[in-house]
Amino acid sequence: MRKVQSSFYRCEGGVDVVVDGFAYAVTVRQEFPQSTNPERSARLVVEIVHGLTGRPGRWRDRKGRTLEQALGVVLGEIEARAVEDARRRVSEERAREEREVRWRAAVEEAKERAAREQIAEVLREEAGCWREAVAIGEYCDALERRLGELEEDWDERSLESGRRWLAWAREYVRDIDPLQPSRYADST
Structure with a gap:
């Protein structure tokens, strides 16, 4: 079960959705706020800040599909990003641990070399x-x-x-x- 938190920013029209400790900024805004056409000015855009991914991050109202119908896709995208970010975190932690192991081995080897050189002297x-x-x-x-x-x-x-x-x-x-x-x- 994933832990989901959110916080809303009224003046920005956005919300932070947090999944497993990863925060994703989601904004909702008018696609054409200056339009005088009521149908056009009512069209909305939902965006997820891209971050480190090349995944899609923008959904719009369209004639064949409303934004409300796309909310499942938006939430699925947030979930997919959380999975990617969790994998990235695990990979980065593994890489950090491997670097640390190599560093310790290099330090140990340097100590042995220094001791050997001192004895050779x-x-x-x-x-x-x-x-x-x-x-x-x-x-x-x-x-x-x-x-x-x-x-x-x-x-x-x-x-x-x-x-x-x-x-x-x-x-x-x-x-x-x-x-x-x-x-x-x-x-x-």
């Missing part, structure tokens, strides 16, 4: 630190061999300075090497 930084640790470690090995070779030629003070530098460099390598077990120890 950490990985690149750790790989760089690892390369640096490997290079400095190789340097330390070469320095240790060289210190061993020069032990007889250098004085003790120079050798001790070289050994302190080597110890500091090896400690530095342990600090920056991301593969050291101490880097992954639980800090709690």
Whole structure:
């Protein structure tokens, strides 16, 4: 059962007919208000505002049919428009829901991409630190061999300075090497 409401506008000669929440402005006016011919000036026109539809919206008194006889057609047209508008509303709501689902999926995908990129950046930084640790470690090995070779030629003070530098460099390598077990120890 459809809910039908109406409101009348005296000075405009119109009424709003509301069917299932959709309002349709219906106006009744003289077709030829300036005519001096009584038959012609008595002819009426009923119009429904077109809105979003391409459906017929105007009915007139004619010799073969009076406007009163066409009122069933006018009411049927209002009913048909209400059905179309209800379908349109459902379609628009479905489209809105689909857009919202796509939006949520896009946001989720963007979050995942951002998290993946952030993790990849950490990985690149750790790989760089690892390369640096490997290079400095190789340097330390070469320095240790060289210190061993020069032990007889250098004085003790120079050798001790070289050994302190080597110890500091090896400690530095342990600090920056991301593969050291101490880097992954639980800090709690």
